[in-house]
Amino acid sequence: MTAFVEYLLTGVARGLVFALLAMGFVLIYRVTRVVNFAQGAFAIFGGLIAYSLLNAGVPHGVSEVLAILAAALIGLVFGIIAIGGDVPLLASLVITIGLSILSEAIAMLVWGTIPITFSGLAGHDFVIFGAFIQRQYLIVLIVSLVVFVALLYGFGRTYFGKAMSACASNPYAARLSGINVKKMGLIAFTLGGALGGLGGVLVTPLSPITYSGDVSLSITGFAAAIVGGLTSPGLAVVGGLVFGIAEQFVAGYWSPSNETAVALALLIVLLLWQAKRAPVGSLE
Amino acid sequence: MKSTDSTAPSTDLLAVSDSVLATVDLVVRYGAVVALHGVSIHVAKGEMVALIGPNGAGKSTLLNTLSGINRPASGRILRNGKLAHVPEGRQVFPDLTVDDNICLGAYRGGSRDTAPMYELFPQLQRLRKRRAGSLSGGEQQMVAICRALMANPDVIAVDELSQGLAPLVVSDIARHLVELNKQNGTAVLLVEQNAQLALNITSRAYVIENGYIGLEGRSSDLLRNPAVRAAYLGGIR
Amino acid sequence: MRASRKIPIYAIVAAGVITLALPLFLSSTNTEIYVTIGLYTIVVAGLSLLMGFAGQVSLGQAAFYGVGSYTAAILALHGWSPLAALIVAPIATAFLAFLVGLPLLRLKGHALAFGTLAVQLIFLAVIPETASLTGGSIGLSAIPSLRIGPLAMSSGRDYAYLVWIVVVVTLVIARNITRSRPGRGLRAMAASVSGASATGVEVERYKLKDFTLSAAFAGIAGGIYVFFIGYVSPDAFPVVLSIEFVIMVVVGGIGTVSGAFVGAALITVVSQLLTSLGTSPSLPPQLPTVLSLGVYAVILIVILRLLPSGLVGAFSRLWKKAQAASSPVSDFAGDENVAVVSAVGKEEPNEVTLVDEV
Numbered sequence: 001m002t003a004f005v006e007y008l009l010t011g012v013a014r015g016l017v018f019a020l021l022a023m024g025f026v027l028i029y030r031v032t033r034v035v036n037f038a039q040g041a042f043a044i045f046g047g048l049i050a051y052s053l054l055n056a057g058v059p060h061g062v063s064e065v066l067a068i069l070a071a072a073l074i075g076l077v078f079g080i081i082a083i084g085g086d087v088p089l090l091a092s093l094v095i096t097i098g099l100s101i102l103s104e105a106i107a108m109l110v111w112g113t114i115p116i117t118f119s120g121l122a123g124h125d126f127v128i129f130g131a132f133i134q135r136q137y138l139i140v141l142i143v144s145l146v147v148f149v150a151l152l153y154g155f156g157r158t159y160f161g162k163a164m165s166a167c168a169s170n171p172y173a174a175r176l177s178g179i180n181v182k183k184m185g186l187i188a189f190t191l192g193g194a195l196g197g198l199g200g201v202l203v204t205p206l207s208p209i210t211y212s213g214d215v216s217l218s219i220t221g222f223a224a225a226i227v228g229g230l231t232s233p234g235l236a237v238v239g240g241l242v243f244g245i246a247e248q249f250v251a252g253y254w255s256p257s258n259e260t261a262v263a264l265a266l267l268i269v270l271l272l273w274q275a276k277r278a279p280v281g282s283l284e
Numbered sequence: 285m286k287s288t289d290s291t292a293p294s295t296d297l298l299a300v301s302d303s304v305l306a307t308v309d310l311v312v313r314y315g316a317v318v319a320l321h322g323v324s325i326h327v328a329k330g331e332m333v334a335l336i337g338p339n340g341a342g343k344s345t346l347l348n349t350l351s352g353i354n355r356p357a358s359g360r361i362l363r364n365g366k367l368a369h370v371p372e373g374r375q376v377f378p379d380l381t382v383d384d385n386i387c388l389g390a391y392r393g394g395s396r397d398t399a400p401m402y403e404l405f406p407q408l409q410r411l412r413k414r415r416a417g418s419l420s421g422g423e424q425q426m427v428a429i430c431r432a433l434m435a436n437p438d439v440i441a442v443d444e445l446s447q448g449l450a451p452l453v454v455s456d457i458a459r460h461l462v463e464l465n466k467q468n469g470t471a472v473l474l475v476e477q478n479a480q481l482a483l484n485i486t487s488r489a490y491v492i493e494n495g496y497i498g499l500e501g502r503s504s505d506l507l508r509n510p511a512v513r514a515a516y517l518g519g520i521r
Numbered sequence: 522m523r524a525s526r527k528i529p530i531y532a533i534v535a536a537g538v539i540t541l542a543l544p545l546f547l548s549s550t551n552t553e554i555y556v557t558i559g560l561y562t563i564v565v566a567g568l569s570l571l572m573g574f575a576g577q578v579s580l581g582q583a584a585f586y587g588v589g590s591y592t593a594a595i596l597a598l599h600g601w602s603p604l605a606a607l608i609v610a611p612i613a614t615a616f617l618a619f620l621v622g623l624p625l626l627r628l629k630g631h632a633l634a635f636g637t638l639a640v641q642l643i644f645l646a647v648i649p650e651t652a653s654l655t656g657g658s659i660g661l662s663a664i665p666s667l668r669i670g671p672l673a674m675s676s677g678r679d680y681a682y683l684v685w686i687v688v689v690v691t692l693v694i695a696r697n698i699t700r701s702r703p704g705r706g707l708r709a710m711a712a713s714v715s716g717a718s719a720t721g722v723e724v725e726r727y728k729l730k731d732f733t734l735s736a737a738f739a740g741i742a743g744g745i746y747v748f749f750i751g752y753v754s755p756d757a758f759p760v761v762l763s764i765e766f767v768i769m770v771v772v773g774g775i776g777t778v779s780g781a782f783v784g785a786a787l788i789t790v791v792s793q794l795l796t797s798l799g800t801s802p803s804l805p806p807q808l809p810t811v812l813s814l815g816v817y818a819v820i821l822i823v824i825l826r827l828l829p830s831g832l833v834g835a836f837s838r839l840w841k842k843a844q845a846a847s848s849p850v851s852d853f854a855g856d857e858n859v860a861v862v863s864a865v866g867k868e869e870p871n872e873v874t875l876v877d878e879v
Contacts, residue, residue, distance in 0.1 A: 159387070159388075159391075159396070162380060162384050162387070162388060163388060163391060165377070165379065165380060166377045166380060166388055169377040169378055169379045169380060170375055170376070170377050170378065172353075172371065172375060173371060173375040173376065173377060173428075174377070174388075175353065176351055176353075176369050176371060176375075177388050177389055177391050177392070177431065177435075178391045178392035178435075179388070179391055231379070
């Protein structure tokens with residue numbers, strides 16, 4: 001029972017991180033139609049930069065926020081490289097693939113290959129149902145929920161959010177309405193960077209990260225985004241939780257080395273499910 | 285079908301200064317291809333003007349240039365008021381609601397109150413919260429027009445109003461445009477392949493072919509012009 | 522459709538003759554490089570078609586290459602004639618691609634990219650688990666040499682010639698496909714952002730065909746590879762190889778047939794350089810990986826931003842300028858959707874520079 005609860009809670013915590021990444025995917029896709037392969041890299045940079053700042057003596061809280069801002073900046077830069085000017089969709093996708101590889105190279109160069117972690121905000125840990133709950137889980141929960149609510153509201157209810165959605169919905173018409181599609185795209189990338197960075201900052205105290213960790217984060221985040229059809233942030237959150245929890249249970253009850261393989265298998269299954277739901281030819 | 289020397293500007297300065305919209309010798313190129321050869325048109329305040337011509341003549345190109353989507357190679361665009369462009373093929377935001385669609389028309393500024401639009405097109409009232417992508421062609425056309433009107437334009441340019449719509453629907457919407465023009469004094473530039481419709485509801489018209497303005501004059505005169513009848517009115521409808 | 526050639530025919534013939542004669546003069550190491558370039562050209566030709574026509578990216582071509590290798594190896598080791606095993610290899614990969622592509626290609630966005638990456642990772646994860654069949658992480662060895670009728674392929678040079686023939690056949694097939702695509706609608710499919718889609722069903726069928734074909738190309742290349750080398754292990758098919766294939770496509774020119782060769786040759790050379798550079802003893806151990814990853818990333822990004830139609834595309838533009846082009850640049854009517862441009866860049870707004878000629 002204790003193990004069960006532990007898996008569940010770790011799963012929820014990691015699931016929320018996946019959900020944050022998924023939000024980043026959804027956001028960028030909704031506005032630019034680009035599937036951002038470098039989404040996981042934002043998380044890795046967030047975690048690594050926070051680590052360096054903490055090591056340099058910058059206090060908790062400040063380090064994390066700075067790291068998130070840095071990730072947002074990286075998001076903006078990546079956005080400029082990927083969509084700045086007149087870049088067709090396919091090229092943007094491949095550029096983000098290139099950017100994710102570049103991120104790995106930079107991460108390895110600066111931070112090396114040894115897994116990195118840092119302790120979360122100091123405070124009490126809890127015991128619930130006999131399971132040991134790190135304080136970090138609570139932080140992840142609260143912060144993510146706040147962010148999700150803010151995003152859901154922002155996208156669905158605010159004028160600006162609707163304008164952003166309009167960009168992906170019909171870029172030509174958006175332009176005619178006076179919306180600067182390119183600027184919106186860059187904003188999306190910046191926000192996506194921040195969301196990824198936040199995810200990285202939240203998850204690193206729980207599980208160490210390395211330069212190559214972006215791949216599995218990207219894949220799982222993307223899979224969660226697919227649950228929401230790449231456009232629904234609400235369902236993306238659900239997807240993230242599902243994957244987070246499933247990943248823990250599989251790792252716990254089956255075998256740890258199968259983690260990635262299962263996430264991937266889940267991805268395929270999900271895509272199959274999505275394909276059945278959607279009528280042919282309606283998605284482009 | 286060239287009646288006048290189309291290289292000299294056919295609009296005198298007086299007409300231009302009275303206009304809410306004018307182009308002088310507009311040249312637009314796509315790469316090496318010239319799409320518009322020295323096009324000069326003008327739309328006076330409160331006027332309803334038609335631009336007719338076959339597919340590929342440059343009509344949409346002209347509108348896109350007026351909206352700033354294309355950059356002209358040479359020539360001038362004079363705007364004495366706000367221009368709203370209702371693009372070809374409706375071009376709604378399919379994933380957003382009708383109300384959101386219309387509301388976004390005010391993005392550049394101005395009142396975001398959509399109520400007046402539903403007075404103009406009452407049929408849309410019950411569709412307010414529906415996904416714009418699920419509407420019929422005619423309904424989407426109305427949404428697109430409302431969206432354009434939200435910007436409170438002095439002139440509204442409608443590209444291919446009749447495309448893909450049933451005649452009854454088209455005449456209904458056209459009637460609304462005429463009403464709008466009478467009530468608000470909003471000028472209308474109607475770009476159309478359906479010459480009969482365009483010439484019927486407008487007071488003045490241009491004929492554009494292969495990027496040249498071939499003919500211009502009062503719509504009633506053009507309706508009787510044998511060349512126009514032969515090319516655009518006879519035997520087609 | 523324009524009849525102008527991207528690359529003059531004498532250049533093609535010259536390239537053909539030179540590459541045909543080359544194996545006579547190469548040492549065995551260089552023969553291996555020759556064969557590698559040839560095999561990669563085959564894979565890249567398929568991927569280039571997929572990217573150029575279906576507008577989709579596959580990050581799993583190394584896996585298909587690997588599936589081709591393993592299929593051929595396993596069959597040959599179980600008594601099949603090597604030739605038969607070689608023929609089955611592309612069929613098996615095509616079938617696998619069909620299964621994977623059928624659902625994935627229906628999805629919006631570029632889901633195929635992630636899906637194929639997942640396939641690649643699953644492939645790498647599955648091999649060690651099925652050691653009894655696949656030899657696990659150690660791999661399979663003692664694979665019999667290929668025998669085509671009475672001809673036994675024993676020396677590297679034999680394989681070099683075989684590869685040359687298969688490359689030519691593959692490129693011809695690819696070229697015929699690029700020419701047979703009816704109308705601009707399908708070519709534009711790759712290009713449009715706002716969706717200049719032909720009817721939905723048509724578009725999807727072509728996407729699936731392209732994907733399956735690209736896998737088949739990779740499969741046969743993998744089959745030849747395994748007979749050439751004589752053993753197979755999962756180390757030969759890492760994720761980075763899939764990415765290298767994408768880079769080869771981009772460098773050569775997305776959707777161009779001759780670009781497949783150009784890209785494969787160049788990147789193989791670069792990769793050899795990086796390996797020798799990175800492994801000199803004085804340098805820190807992580808450098809090779811950083812170096813290759815970094816260099817590949819930079820090449821990819823720079824080419825896509827500055828030379829979007831790849832080297833072949835850039836060359837053909839220079840060539841056309843030098844020819845003082847008399848052919849009409851386009852049969853483009855002013856009102857057509859200007860968004861229909863080449864899939865990777867807007868050099869001249871009305872030129873569909875994609876996938877035209879060799």
